[in-house]
Each structure stands twice: as C-alpha cells, then as structure tokens.
Amino acid sequence: MIKFKLLILSLFILVSISTSAKDTQILIVTGGHDFDRELFFKMFDSFDAISYTELKHPEANLQLGQIDPTTYDAVVFYDMPKSISEAEKESYHKLLKLGKGLVFLHHSLASYQDWDEYVTIIGGKYHEEQNSPHSSTYQHNVTFPVMIKDSKNPVTKGIADFEILDEVYGNTEVLPKVTVLLTTNNPKSSAIIGWTHTKEKSRIVYIQPGHDYHSWTNPHYQQIVRQAIEFVSEK
Numbered sequence: 001m002i003k004f005k006l007l008i009l010s011l012f013i014l015v016s017i018s019t020s021a022k023d024t025q026i027l028i029v030t031g032g033h034d035f036d037r038e039l040f041f042k043m044f045d046s047f048d049a050i051s052y053t054e055l056k057h058p059e060a061n062l063q064l065g066q067i068d069p070t071t072y073d074a075v076v077f078y079d080m081p082k083s084i085s086e087a088e089k090e091s092y093h094k095l096l097k098l099g100k101g102l103v104f105l106h107h108s109l110a111s112y113q114d115w116d117e118y119v120t121i122i123g124g125k126y127h128e129e130q131n132s133p134h135s136s137t138y139q140h141n142v143t144f145p146v147m148i149k150d151s152k153n154p155v156t157k158g159i160a161d162f163e164i165l166d167e168v169y170g171n172t173e174v175l176p177k178v179t180v181l182l183t184t185n186n187p188k189s190s191a192i193i194g195w196t197h198t199k200e201k202s203r204i205v206y207i208q209p210g211h212d213y214h215s216w217t218n219p220h221y222q223q224i225v226r227q228a229i230e231f232v233s234e235k
C-alpha cells in the first residue's frame with residue numbers, strides 16, 4: 001500500500017514537472033499604439049501551456065537583445081514604434097540568428113516606416129506615406145470573411161472560414177515569397193491578411209486582424225494566434 005502511494009506521488013510529481021516544463025514561454029512586445037490592455041492579455045491568459053512576459057517600448061527593443069535566450073521560445077509583437085536605433089536593430093539580428101519564432105499582429109505591420117530590413121522580417125508593410133500609389137488605407141468596424149488558404153498548415157489547421165469584426169487595411173505590401181495563410185474578399189481590404197515565411201533560422205507569422213476585443217474574443221482568431229505561437233516555437 002505504501003509502495004502504491006509512493007508510486008502515485010512520484011507519478012504526480014513527474015506529471016506536474018513535465019507540464020510546467022513543457023509550457024511555451026513567450027515575450028509579448030507592446031507600445032507605440034493604444035490598446036485595451038486588460039482584454040488583450042485576457043486572450044493570452046486563456047491559452048493553456050503558454051506563459052508570457054510583456055516587454056514595453058521604449059525599453060523593449062534593447063531588452064530583446066539582453067534577455068537570456070534560453071528562457072523563452074518566441075516573441076509576439078503587438079507594437080508600432082516609429083523609429084529604431086542601430087543598437088536596437090542588433091536585437092532583431094540576434095533573434096533571427098538564434099532562430100527565435102516571431103509572431104506579428106495587426107498594427108505591427110506599420111512599425112519602423114524607415115527601416116527597410118523590417119519589411120523583410122515581418123514579410124510586408126503598411127505604407128503610411130500619404131498621396132502615393134503605395135499609400136495603405138484603414139477602415140474600422142468592418143465585418144469581413146476570413147478565408148483559410150491552407151487548412152493543413154499548422155497555423156490554420158482545424159479552422160474553417162469564419163467572419164470577424166475588425167479593422168481592415170487596404171493596399172498593403174506583401175512580399176511575394178511568403179506562404180499565404182489567410183485571405184479575404186472584402187473590397188476595402190488587401191486580399192492577403194495572414195502569412196508565414198522564414199528568415200535566417202526564424203519561423204515568422206503575420207496575422208492582420210487584431211484591433212480590439214472583437215477579434216481577441218473570437219475563438220477562431222484565438223486558435224490562429226495560439227497555433228501560430230506553437231508553430232514558430234517548434235525547434
């Protein structure tokens with residue numbers, strides 16, 4: 001009987017250790033654009049087996065290069081800073097060299113308008129310049145279909161086409177080499193609204209929706225974000 005109890009106890013300890021050790025650790029970078037913090041982080045709180053630490057601008061970019069890389073698996077960007085220093089760029093080079101997974105959400109497509117290399121990291125660009133053929137556009141409170149381009153991809157597996165109420169971006173740049181994951185047929189939106197690609201050793205995913213709680217509470221959106229984090233975190 002005692003032996004049996006010991007066995008149960010050790011099994012319990014083993015299971016507890018393995019669950020916490022298996023947790024995917026992510027950094028979430030914020031700053032440069034307003035958002036409802038409470039409801040945004042509520043989505044990440046709901047993800048089983050994903051733990052997060054928030055890094056805020058203006059410190060975030062240098063911190064990204066300083067934090068022990070063995071303590072996290074991926075970085076989620078929900079930020080939109082305007083400028084970046086040469087020292088801060090080094091943090092990004094380090095992430096790519098290490099092969100850290102990167103997930104970019106929504107307005108992060110408009111970050112660092114003058115840093116050309118950023119486009120090659122995220123895989124596209126929201127062009128803020130005005131009165132040019134390249135000018136991107138936005139419109140709030142649009143209900144539009146999100147179409148799954150490849151339901152076998154780890155990011156979109158198990159998800160059928162769905163509708164979402166969010167902000168759309170039009171006339172955005174998407175690099176031709178990305179693998180398209182999500183599209184829409186809404187005329188105010190660019191057709192491609194989600195993709196994945198790799199740069200150096202990093203897996204990278206961009207997901208265009210995510211302006212506010214309408215998306216953060218949408219179970220299909222939540223599943224895409226969670227599966228994107230899991231996919232880019234794989235070694």
Ligand SMILES: [Zn+2]
Nearest residue numbers: 106107167211
């Ligand atoms: Zn927005």
